[in-house]
Amino acid sequence: MENISKSQRLQHLYWRAGFGATPEQLLKEVRPVKTLVKEMLTQSDFQPLVVVDVDQFENNKTLKKLATNDKPDRDAIKMRIKENAGLIRDLNVLWIEQMASGTDILREKMALFWHGHFACRVLNPAAVQRYLNTIRTHALGNFADLLMAVSKEPAMLQFLNNQQNRKGAPNENFAREAMELFALGRASGSYTEADIKDAARAFTGWGYNLRGEFTFRQNQHDDGLKTIFGQTGQFKGEDVIRLLLEKKQTARFVTGKIYQFLVSDQADSRESQTRIKGLAEKFYKSDYDIAGLLEDILTADWFYQPSVTGNRIKSPVELLVGMQHSLGLVFQQKQSLIFIQRTLGQVLLYPPNVAGWPGGRNWIDSSSLLFRMKLPDLLLRSRPVTMQPKQDGDVNTQLLARRGGDLMQVKIDWDAFEKSFSEVGPDELADALAAYLIQQPLGKTQRAVILQTSADSARDERIRNLTAALMALPEYQLC
Amino acid sequence: MIMKRQEFLKQSALTTAGTMMIPSFLKAYELGQMNVDPTGSKILVVVQLSGGNDGLNTVVPFRNDIYYRERPTLAIAREKVLALNDEIGFNPALEPLKALYDDGLVKVINNVGYPNPDRSHFRSMDIWQTASSSDQYLNTGWLGRYLDATCSGPGGCAQHRAIEVDDTLSLSMKGNMVNGLALLNPQKLYNQTRDGMIKALADHSYPETHSNAGYLYKTLAETVSSAAYVYDKSAKSVHRTIGVYPTHELGRRLKTVSELIQSDTRTRVYYVSISGFDTHINQMGQQERLLRQYAEAVKAFMDDMKSANRQNDVLVMTFSEFGRRVKQNASNGTDHGTANNVILVGGGLSGTRSDRVYDQAPDLQNLDMGDLKFTIDFRSIYATLLEDWLATDDVAILGKKFPKLSLL
Numbered sequence: 001m002e003n004i005s006k007s008q009r010l011q012h013l014y015w016r017a018g019f020g021a022t023p024e025q026l027l028k029e030v031r032p033v034k035t036l037v038k039e040m041l042t043q044s045d046f047q048p049l050v051v052v053d054v055d056q057f058e059n060n061k062t063l064k065k066l067a068t069n070d071k072p073d074r075d076a077i078k079m080r081i082k083e084n085a086g087l088i089r090d091l092n093v094l095w096i097e098q099m100a101s102g103t104d105i106l107r108e109k110m111a112l113f114w115h116g117h118f119a120c121r122v123l124n125p126a127a128v129q130r131y132l133n134t135i136r137t138h139a140l141g142n143f144a145d146l147l148m149a150v151s152k153e154p155a156m157l158q159f160l161n162n163q164q165n166r167k168g169a170p171n172e173n174f175a176r177e178a179m180e181l182f183a184l185g186r187a188s189g190s191y192t193e194a195d196i197k198d199a200a201r202a203f204t205g206w207g208y209n210l211r212g213e214f215t216f217r218q219n220q221h222d223d224g225l226k227t228i229f230g231q232t233g234q235f236k237g238e239d240v241i242r243l244l245l246e247k248k249q250t251a252r253f254v255t256g257k258i259y260q261f262l263v264s265d266q267a268d269s270r271e272s273q274t275r276i277k278g279l280a281e282k283f284y285k286s287d288y289d290i291a292g293l294l295e296d297i298l299t300a301d302w303f304y305q306p307s308v309t310g311n312r313i314k315s316p317v318e319l320l321v322g323m324q325h326s327l328g329l330v331f332q333q334k335q336s337l338i339f340i341q342r343t344l345g346q347v348l349l350y351p352p353n354v355a356g357w358p359g360g361r362n363w364i365d366s367s368s369l370l371f372r373m374k375l376p377d378l379l380l381r382s383r384p385v386t387m388q389p390k391q392d393g394d395v396n397t398q399l400l401a402r403r404g405g406d407l408m409q410v411k412i413d414w415d416a417f418e419k420s421f422s423e424v425g426p427d428e429l430a431d432a433l434a435a436y437l438i439q440q441p442l443g444k445t446q447r448a449v450i451l452q453t454s455a456d457s458a459r460d461e462r463i464r465n466l467t468a469a470l471m472a473l474p475e476y477q478l479c
Numbered sequence: 480m481i482m483k484r485q486e487f488l489k490q491s492a493l494t495t496a497g498t499m500m501i502p503s504f505l506k507a508y509e510l511g512q513m514n515v516d517p518t519g520s521k522i523l524v525v526v527q528l529s530g531g532n533d534g535l536n537t538v539v540p541f542r543n544d545i546y547y548r549e550r551p552t553l554a555i556a557r558e559k560v561l562a563l564n565d566e567i568g569f570n571p572a573l574e575p576l577k578a579l580y581d582d583g584l585v586k587v588i589n590n591v592g593y594p595n596p597d598r599s600h601f602r603s604m605d606i607w608q609t610a611s612s613s614d615q616y617l618n619t620g621w622l623g624r625y626l627d628a629t630c631s632g633p634g635g636c637a638q639h640r641a642i643e644v645d646d647t648l649s650l651s652m653k654g655n656m657v658n659g660l661a662l663l664n665p666q667k668l669y670n671q672t673r674d675g676m677i678k679a680l681a682d683h684s685y686p687e688t689h690s691n692a693g694y695l696y697k698t699l700a701e702t703v704s705s706a707a708y709v710y711d712k713s714a715k716s717v718h719r720t721i722g723v724y725p726t727h728e729l730g731r732r733l734k735t736v737s738e739l740i741q742s743d744t745r746t747r748v749y750y751v752s753i754s755g756f757d758t759h760i761n762q763m764g765q766q767e768r769l770l771r772q773y774a775e776a777v778k779a780f781m782d783d784m785k786s787a788n789r790q791n792d793v794l795v796m797t798f799s800e801f802g803r804r805v806k807q808n809a810s811n812g813t814d815h816g817t818a819n820n821v822i823l824v825g826g827g828l829s830g831t832r833s834d835r836v837y838d839q840a841p842d843l844q845n846l847d848m849g850d851l852k853f854t855i856d857f858r859s860i861y862a863t864l865l866e867d868w869l870a871t872d873d874v875a876i877l878g879k880k881f882p883k884l885s886l887l
């Protein structure tokens with residue numbers, strides 16, 4: 001097997017399990033990968049992200065009242081909608097900054113994964129905040145607990161219409177997505193339409209109250225017999241979750257998706273399929289211990305093979321957070337963070353649909369690639385922004401399409417960054433920076449192009465120009 | 480005119496393109512195939528009205544008492560409606576469109592929708608853009624898959640066969656093998672691709688591997704080539720815009736479409752969108768302003784096409800992700816609904832004056848919880864346009880057979 005250097009192993013781990021390492025971290029870190037992974041899995045300084053009081057949940061009810069009044073106060077309605085969108089935007093930014101802080105990175109990375117897996121999009125900021133903290137709480141815990149908790153989240157119940165799922169008038173949306181997207185996978189052929197119908201009946205009565213808490217409404221529950229996956233009983237929602245977890249396909253499906261997220265977006269090779277099968281067996285036997293699964297992946301020898309490293313397309317959020325973390329970059333205007341997410345097609349807390357972001361090569365088209373390659377210029381060299389993302393038509397999200405100013409105001413901690421390269425001689429600077437920023441060998445052409453951008457300048461200016469140039473390479477889009 | 484590849488490269492700022500990365504549409508020059516467009520000359524222009532345009536106040540059922548009863552402050556007065564037949568007529572803001580209608584260039588398709596309609600903007604737009612069922616999630620758009628289908632023909636894959644006049648690309652334009660090209664105007668995109676290191680990197684030949692790096696470089700090279708090709712064509716051609724385009728975004732964008740069509744860039748599909756139709760509050764002024772902009776822009780565009788003698792080669796399809804509820808809300812607006820009308824504009828429409836309204840007026844008596852029921856699946860329109868207009872295999876692109884409509 002080909003080997004990669006210790007530093008490359010570290011960088012690979014930090015990029016896949018988090019959002020990259022700072023150059024300083026790489027210089028100082030001496031512990032073996034196994035120890036680091038253990039530490040990532042056991043960091044326990046969990047803090048909920050908070051932008052709104054939980055008792056603000058009723059806000060939306062008041063909003064509805066405002067709108068259905070005989071004489072609706074239009075200005076008040078508009079103001080409330082704007083406030084709500086503003087709060088969700090604040091939560092988005094808070095989460096991005098948490099990711100970029102570098103603490104508890106694996107939790108945030110996996111929360112990002114679960115956000116795509118349990119994709120959910122609602123307008124009530126208190127509900128969104130609850131949902132986000134639930135997936136962050138269980139991100140490294142147990143999948144059975146996570147599935148149950150997220151299924152009982154008011155945001156999810158609302159998004160998938162379970163509030164309207166009643167005895168005698170079932171709404172199948174929640175039951176269908178629970179099978180198709182949360183547990184078994186559409187292509188698996190391991191459930192039937194009849195299973196969905198009866199599962200929907202089992203979920204009748206699951207809802208939430210005005211305080212934003214899960215409630216079981218007995219009078220709306222259909223307590224008749226249901227047959228799901230060949231078993232018959234007076235099943236309730238909890239039973240459906242249990243039956244889903246009993247199926248090995250659930251472990252297989254979830255493992256496959258995590259593998260795609262952490263290892264390779266092209267996971268259908270025979271080699272990958274064999275690995276996924278083995279990992280899924282163990283995951284199932286461990287009763288869905290997420291930390292165990294992650295440890296198996298992140299410490300496997302094959303995880304550090306050159307065929308795996310540097311070949312994953314960063315999602316827009318990974319790209320953005322990675323730049324923030326590497327450079328100690330801070331945005332002066334929070335709207336810039338939203339603008340970048342919007343232009344590149346991934347706005348946290350606003351996934352495109354319940355299936356989440358498709359990821360991989362789907363991130364890339366002519367305009368997103370050109371914008372990614374332009375981004376270092378906008379952030380590191382204060383060049384003007386000339387692009388404008390399109391509006392999605394929803395009055396509730398108009399706030400997100402704003403660009404802010406033509407210039408993005410950022411602060412970069414260049415001193416800290418440059419210090420890590422102070423031992424590097426002038427002729428080795430480009431290669432040292434490339435070895436840090438690019439997760440695969442730098443090609444000859446690319447090297448020549450990079451060098452052209454920084455000829456004849458003072459050292460600190462050279463470091464900045466080289467960094468901006470390296471971050472503009474297609475290779476920087478990969479990790 | 481048959482141009483040799485060398486000559487073409489000399490003229491088109493592509494001189495240093497590495498052989499390996501020359502996209503197949505350029506290779507076609509070597510075969511001398513580009514002087515005949517093997518896929519025909521018909522052009523589809525899609526106009527997306529984002530936000531859910533209120534169809535009932537766009538094409539007004541002015542003989543229907545239920546309409547006036549359910550919309551006490553929002554209904555368009557009978558005498559103001561621009562009648563198309565005895566039952567329905569255009570919103571007065573659509574006067575320029577009515578002029579096109581009178582020339583036989585417009586067809587209104589009523590009651591368009593899909594089973595189990597979704598009332599969320601993004602999800603319903605997803606469904607329209609990917610042509611999926613409401614319980615299906617696709618990562619490619621119907622026009623992207625059209626683009627895929629052109630890959631197997633002579634000339635191979637080329638981004639610029641489908642152009643979205645915008646800074647970013649819609650899901651509808653993303654295919655499995657190739658994505659459409661987004662550009663606000665040819666000059667702007669061209670400048671972007673000349674910027675900094677981009678040109679030098681795109682010229683660099685990258686081995687055709689299955690790696691993602693290979694994929695990124697391939698996308699980059701194709702983007703730079705397509706941008707140069709479109710810019711080159713448009714800079715060299717003589718295109719005239721005689722229409723008076725309104726000076727707002729949609730007007731500017733359709734003007735760009737007109738110029739590109741006249742530049743003969745071999746683009747078969749154009750995509751533009753206009754937003755602001757989510758009229759929950761104070762709908763009347765807002766919608767009329769947008770409809771007027773829309774109608775003026777389309778009229779100016781069609782006038783251009785007529786003077787350029789391309790009227791019979793273009794078809795404009797206008798849609799929105801859903802219509803709105805029949806009953807107005809308490810804020811002088813309307814909430815998210817379901818079925819809606821789709822409007823076709825162009826010289827190639829079939830039929831006589833009397834059948835330029837397809838399907839009967841919406842049935843306001845027979846609603847589904849306050850919303851219109853659809854009778855025509857939007858994918859039947861797509862299927863018809865794909866086969867009858869773009870001359871391609873609709874079933875391969877839509878994944879299933881939908882009944883064709885007699886539109887063209």
